[in-house]
Amino acid sequence: MVKFRVLIVRRVMCILYCWEEAFLDFLDRHNTKLQAVLHPLSMASLVSVIGFLLIYDILYALPGLMDSQGLCYKLNCMWSIFMVYSIFSNLWVCFWTDTSVQALPVHRLRPPQEEAHLWHYCATCEIMVPPRAWHCRLCRVCSLKRDHHCTFTANCIGHFNQRYFLVFLFYGTLGSFQSLVYNFMFVWKSGAFIVADPFLIMSFGQPSRDPSMGWKVLISMVLKVNLVAAMAAGGMFFSQMLMVYRNSTCFLMSDRTYDLGAMNNFRQVLGRRGFWTLLSAHLNSPLPHDGTEWQMTKHTDV
Ligand SMILES: [Zn+2]
Ligand SMILES: [Zn+2]
Numbered sequence: 001m002v003k004f005r006v007l008i009v010r011r012v013m014c015i016l017y018c019w020e021e022a023f024l025d026f027l028d029r030h031n032t033k034l035q036a037v038l039h040p041l042s043m044a045s046l047v048s049v050i051g052f053l054l055i056y057d058i059l060y061a062l063p064g065l066m067d068s069q070g071l072c073y074k075l076n077c078m079w080s081i082f083m084v085y086s087i088f089s090n091l092w093v094c095f096w097t098d099t100s101v102q103a104l105p106v107h108r109l110r111p112p113q114e115e116a117h118l119w120h121y122c123a124t125c126e127i128m129v130p131p132r133a134w135h136c137r138l139c140r141v142c143s144l145k146r147d148h149h150c151t152f153t154a155n156c157i158g159h160f161n162q163r164y165f166l167v168f169l170f171y172g173t174l175g176s177f178q179s180l181v182y183n184f185m186f187v188w189k190s191g192a193f194i195v196a197d198p199f200l201i202m203s204f205g206q207p208s209r210d211p212s213m214g215w216k217v218l219i220s221m222v223l224k225v226n227l228v229a230a231m232a233a234g235g236m237f238f239s240q241m242l243m244v245y246r247n248s249t250c251f252l253m254s255d256r257t258y259d260l261g262a263m264n265n266f267r268q269v270l271g272r273r274g275f276w277t278l279l280s281a282h283l284n285s286p287l288p289h290d291g292t293e294w295q296m297t298k299h300t301d302v
Contacts, residue, residue, distance in 0.1 A: 028137060035138060035154070042151040046091075049229050050172075053179045054084050056222060061179075061186040083175040089281040090168040091153060099158035099291075100141040101129050108292055115293060130292040132159075132249070132258075144291035147243070148250040159291030162269045163277055166244060169237040170278065176230035183223045192216035244269050259297050 058077050066073050101109070102125070111119040111128060118131045122142050125135065134146040136156045144159035157165045187193050192215075243249060247258040247265040259265065270277050271285030 031138060031140070038151050039154040043154070046152055049225070050084060050087060050175070053176070053222075053226060053229070054080055057179055057182050060219075061182045064186045064189060065182065080175070080178070083171045083178075086171040086278075086281070087168055087175065090164040090171070093281045094150075094153045094157070094161045094164035094168060095155060097161035097164065099143050099145075099156060099160040099162075100139070101125070101127065101133050101144055102141055103160075104144075104290065104292065108290060112293075131294050133291070134251075145249065145294075160287070162244070163271060163285065164281055166237075166240055166269060167278055167281065169233065169240055172233040173230070173237040176226065176233045180223075180226050180230045183219070183226050187219055187223050190216060190219060192220050257296055258294050260295060 057080060062068070062073055062076055066076075101122075109127060111130065115130075119128045120131075121127075122129050122133075122135050124140070125142050127142070129135075129142045130144065132145040133142045135142045136146065136149050138149050139156050141156075143156035145162070147157040147162060147165075149155070150157050150165065153161075153165065155161070190212075239250075239253070243253060244266060245262055246254070246256055247260060247268060248255040260268070267274060268288060271287045273283060273285035277283055277285050
């Protein structure tokens with residue numbers, strides 16, 4: 001029985017490995033075409049959803065909940081615009097920040113003698129790369145402390161741009177949940193909650209004498225789009241926070257090799273100014289090092 005289980009596990013691993021190889025081979029062969037479709041599509045969907053929710057909240061949801069001439073409405077609008085500005089400014093700086101090994105000064109491309117055993121060779125770039133740097137088949141470079149390739153920012157998230165990605169996700173999550181609250185209240189107040197069921201399709205074709213049924217269906221659909229956006233943003237933000245908290249990466253989420261304690265771990269990503277970076281993507285916050293030398297926790301130190 002045990003031998004049978006081992007055999008099954010090996011077969012499954014073999015199939016997964018073949019799929020992974022086929023996928024990586026596909027990435028290599030269609031790199032340019034894939035990027036030409038994937039990145040603009042991701043960015044267009046992001047801009048559409050955020051832009052639509054902002055305009056919808058300002059023009060419909062908020063005026064339906066409060067006096068559109070009042071201070072509360074104006075403050076809510078200003079705060080929403082600040083969040084959208086923070087989302088896109090962080091996304092923009094994240095896109096332009098080069099976190100590749102190749103961007104390092106030439107003298108940092110050689111490992112110090114005492115750290116040479118921690119570096120490894122990238123056969124594609126044909127250079128030695130520091131610990132935590134890995135090759136990206138889409139960017140075609142090795143990225144420092146590579147976390148993952150992001151289709152929204154069209155580059156890898158790594159040592160030098162993770163700060164912007166984290167703040168982008170923070171405001172994305174905050175904004176989408178705030179919008180969800182507004183939309184929930186608006187749908188409730190409009191008496192449309194009855195059609196905001198998960199089986200919206202069942203609401204169509206139902207005979208109704210209510211002349212506002214079309215509008216109710218529409219605002220309940222917006223609520224659902226908002227819910228999906230909030231769940232997606234929240235999920236990504238939670239996983240990023242977990243990794244920054246542990247000083248790990250997407251590929252080894254539970255790895256605690258570089259865990260220096262929560263505050264130190266956040267400082268390694270956000271830089272010297274820490275959580276003040278939430279104020280602006282343009283606030284200078286120098287990182288503690290250049291991403292080539294990584295301090296390990298004491299029990300894993302070699
Ligand atoms: Zn490489
Ligand atoms: Zn990449």
